[in-house]
Amino acid sequence: MNIAISNTSGTPIYQQLFEQISAQILKGELETGYSLPPIRQAATELRVSIITVKKAWEELERAGLIYTVTGKGCFIAELTPDEILQKRNDMILKQMVLDTAYYKSFGLTVEEVFELLKKVY
Amino acid sequence: MNIAISNTSGTPIYQQLFEQISAQILKGELETGYSLPPIRQAATELRVSIITVKKAWEELERAGLIYTVTGKGCFIAELTPDEILQKRNDMILKQMVLDTAYYKSFGLTVEEVFELLKKVY
Amino acid sequence: MNIAISNTSGTPIYQQLFEQISAQILKGELETGYSLPPIRQAATELRVSIITVKKAWEELERAGLIYTVTGKGCFIAELTPDEILQKRNDMILKQMVLDTAYYKSFGLTVEEVFELLKKVY
Amino acid sequence: MNIAISNTSGTPIYQQLFEQISAQILKGELETGYSLPPIRQAATELRVSIITVKKAWEELERAGLIYTVTGKGCFIAELTPDEILQKRNDMILKQMVLDTAYYKSFGLTVEEVFELLKKVY
DNA sequence: GTGGTCTAGACCACT
DNA sequence: GTGGTCTAGACCACA
Numbered sequence: 001m002n003i004a005i006s007n008t009s010g011t012p013i014y015q016q017l018f019e020q021i022s023a024q025i026l027k028g029e030l031e032t033g034y035s036l037p038p039i040r041q042a043a044t045e046l047r048v049s050i051i052t053v054k055k056a057w058e059e060l061e062r063a064g065l066i067y068t069v070t071g072k073g074c075f076i077a078e079l080t081p082d083e084i085l086q087k088r089n090d091m092i093l094k095q096m097v098l099d100t101a102y103y104k105s106f107g108l109t110v111e112e113v114f115e116l117l118k119k120v121y
Numbered sequence: 122m123n124i125a126i127s128n129t130s131g132t133p134i135y136q137q138l139f140e141q142i143s144a145q146i147l148k149g150e151l152e153t154g155y156s157l158p159p160i161r162q163a164a165t166e167l168r169v170s171i172i173t174v175k176k177a178w179e180e181l182e183r184a185g186l187i188y189t190v191t192g193k194g195c196f197i198a199e200l201t202p203d204e205i206l207q208k209r210n211d212m213i214l215k216q217m218v219l220d221t222a223y224y225k226s227f228g229l230t231v232e233e234v235f236e237l238l239k240k241v242y
Numbered sequence: 243m244n245i246a247i248s249n250t251s252g253t254p255i256y257q258q259l260f261e262q263i264s265a266q267i268l269k270g271e272l273e274t275g276y277s278l279p280p281i282r283q284a285a286t287e288l289r290v291s292i293i294t295v296k297k298a299w300e301e302l303e304r305a306g307l308i309y310t311v312t313g314k315g316c317f318i319a320e321l322t323p324d325e326i327l328q329k330r331n332d333m334i335l336k337q338m339v340l341d342t343a344y345y346k347s348f349g350l351t352v353e354e355v356f357e358l359l360k361k362v363y
Numbered sequence: 364m365n366i367a368i369s370n371t372s373g374t375p376i377y378q379q380l381f382e383q384i385s386a387q388i389l390k391g392e393l394e395t396g397y398s399l400p401p402i403r404q405a406a407t408e409l410r411v412s413i414i415t416v417k418k419a420w421e422e423l424e425r426a427g428l429i430y431t432v433t434g435k436g437c438f439i440a441e442l443t444p445d446e447i448l449q450k451r452n453d454m455i456l457k458q459m460v461l462d463t464a465y466y467k468s469f470g471l472t473v474e475e476v477f478e479l480l481k482k483v484y
Numbered sequence: 485g486t487g488g489t490c491t492a493g494a495c496c497a498c499t
Numbered sequence: 500g501t502g503g504t505c506t507a508g509a510c511c512a513c514a
Contacts, residue, residue: 012489023226034208038501049491054502069370071499071501092227092237099220100241105144106213110242114235116213120221128311133513170514244390254504280486291506296487313486313513334469334479341462342483346454347386352434352484356477360454362463375498412499 001037001045013048017056018063023063025076026088035072036066063087122158122166134169138177139184146186146197147209157187157195184208243279243287255290257299258267260305266319268330278308278316305329364400364408376411380419381426388428388439389451399429399437426450 003020005013024030036042039057043050057074060066064087068074079087101111124141126134145151157225160178164171178195181187185208186197200208224234245262246257266272278284283297285292299316301307306329310316321329345355366383368376387393399405402420408414420437423429427450431437442450466476 007486014489020226023200027228040501052490054488055232055500057180067371068502069499070375070497070503072370073501088227089237092224092229093241095220095223096237096241098233099216100238104242105140106209107144107148108213110239113238113242116217117238118231118235119226120217121213121234128314135513168340172514175512186276256504262468269470282486294505294506297504299487303427310487311514314489315486330469331479332421334466334471335483337462337465338479338483341458342480345455346484347382348451349386349390350455352481354478355484358459359463359476359480360473362456362459363467363476377498415499418498 001042003046005048007044014055014059017053018059019062021056022063022091026084026091028084030076032076032078034076035075038073043104090103091108104118124162124167126167126169135176136182138167138169138174139180140182142177143184143186143212147212148206149205151197153197153199155197156193157197159194168232174180243284245288247288247290254296256294256301259288259295260301263298263302264305264307264333268304268326268333269289272318274318274320276318278318280315364405368409368411377415377418377422379421380411380416384419384423385454387426389447389454391447393426393439393456395439395441397439401436416458423463429435 002024003017005106007013009016021030030036032072037045039050039053043053043111046053054116057066057068061068061074064079066074067077079121123145124138124220126137128134130137142157144152157178158166160171160174164174167174176191178187182195184197185200189195189197222236229237244266245259247258249255251258263272270277276301278345279287281292283294285295288295292317299308299310303310303316307319308316310314342355350358365387366380368379370376372379384393384399399420401406402413402416406416409416411449420429420431424431424437427442428440429437430440463476
C-alpha cells in the first residue's frame with residue numbers, strides 16, 4: 001500500500017485510490033495473482049472509511065484489474081502483457097482526449113503543446 | 122455567446138462557461154472593452170440558472186479577465202497583448218502540470234507522450 | 243414508484259430496485275426524459291436507506307438507462323425503440339443463458355423445457 | 364468427483380457443489396447406495412475448505428439425496444425411480460417459477476420465451 | 485432544492 | 500477472518 005491521499009485536492013478519495021492502484025498494476029509493480037490487503041486493513045492503514053476503500057476496489061474490479069473472491073480476498077487480475085498495455089493505453093488516451101480538447105480551446109497547435117510539455121516534464 | 126454546454130459531462134456548468142469565455146477572451150475573439158451580455162439575458166439564452174451565470178462571471182472577474190461596472194454591466198478587461206499572453210500561459214501551464222503528473226504516474230516518458238498526443242490531435 | 247421490496251428474498255435491495263425499474267423503463271412504462279424521484283424522496287417512500295437507492299440509481303446509470311444531472315435530478319435516458327429492444331434482449335438473454343445451463347445440468351431437452359414452461363406460465 | 368468450481372461466478376462454492384452433485388444423482392450418474400468420498404478427501408481434491416464441503420453435504424442430506432452413517436461416511440440415498448423423478452421435477456420447477464417471473468416482468472409472452480430459449484439452447 | 489462524498493458501525497454469508 | 504449489504508447522519512458542491 002504505497003498510496004498518497006490528499007484530502008484537499010478535490011478529487012474524491014476513492015478515485016485517488018483507484019487511479020494510484022490501477023497505475024501501479026499497469027506499471028507491473030503489483031504482481032498478478034497477488035492479493036490486495038483486506039479492505040478493513042487497507043482502511044485502517046490509509047485512515048479512510050471501509051466504504052471508501054470498497055468503492056475504489058469495486059471500480060478496480062469493474063475495470064478488470066482485480067477480482068474478488070468472497071471470504072478469501074481481492075486479487076490482482078491475471079492479465080497478459082498485451083492486455084495490460086491495452087488497458088494502460090485506454091486509460092491514458094481517455095484522459096489525453098480531454099487534455100487536448102482543453103489545449104485546442106486555447107488555439108494551441110501540437111508543436112506549441114510539445115514545446116510547453118518538454119519544459120514541464 | 123458562442124457557448125456549448127453539456128449537462129452530462131460532469132464538469133460544473135459554471136466552469137464550462139468560465140473556461141469557454143476565458144479561452145475566447147485570451148484568443149482575442151472578444152474585443153477588450155466590449156460588454157458581456159447582461160446576466161439575465163445570458164441565463165435565458167443558455168438555458169441555465171442566473172446563479173450559475175453569476176458564478177461564472179465572478180470567476181472571470183477574479184481571474185482579471187472582465188470587470189464589472191455596477192449598473193452598467195460587465196466588460197472585457199483592457200489587457201495589453203503581453204498581459205493576455207501571460208494569463209493564457211498561466212492557465213495552460215497550470216493544467217499541463219496536472220496532466221504531466223498523470224502521465225508520469227503511468228511511467229510514460231516525454232517521447233511516448235508526444236507519440237500519443239500526435240495521434241490524438 | 244411502483245416497487246415491491248422483499249427483505250427476505252436474499253437478493254440485495256439495491257438489485258431489486260435496479261431490476262424492477264429497468265424492467266419498467268424497458269417496457270416503456272416510464273417515459274424517456276422524465277425524471278425519477280429524488281433519491282431522498284425515493285428512500286423515504288420505499289423505506290430504505292438513501293445509499294441503497296443511490297446504489298441502484300448508479301447501476302441504472304451504468305446500464306445507460308438513466309442519466310444524472312447534479313443539482314437537478316435523475317432522468318430516464320432518451321433511447322430509441324431499437325436501443326430499448328437491444329438492451330431488453332441483452333438483459334433477458336444474459337439471464338436465460340444461466341437458466342438453460344441449469345436445465346441442461348439435469349439433462350433436460352428443449353422440448354421438455356417447453357412443456358414445463360408452458361405449464362408454469 | 365466430476366465437479367467444476369468457479370471462484371469468480373458469484374454463486375457460493377457450497378451451492379455449486381450441491382447443484383452439481385444433486386444433478387448427477389438425479390440423472391442416475393451416481394448409483395444408489397454408493398458412498399461419496401470422505402469430506403477431507405473431497406476437500407483436498409477440489410481444493411476447497413472442509414467446511415465448504417461439509418455444508419454442501421448437509422444440504423444434500425437435507426434434500427434427502429444422501430444419508431450419513433456416522434463413522435462410515437455418506438451414501439447416495441436409495442430412491443425408487445419415481446422418487447427420483449419427483450425430486451428432479453421439484454428442483455427444476457422451483458427454479459422455473461423464478462425464471463418465468465423474471466421473463467414476465469419484462470412483459471414477455473410464452474411464445475417469445477420459446478423463441479429466445481430455442482436460440483440459446 | 486438537487487446529487488456526491490464520507491463516516492462509523494452493524495449484521496450477514498462464505499471460507 | 501474474508502467480503503457484501505445496509506443503516507443513519509453529516510458535510511459539501513451545484514443549480
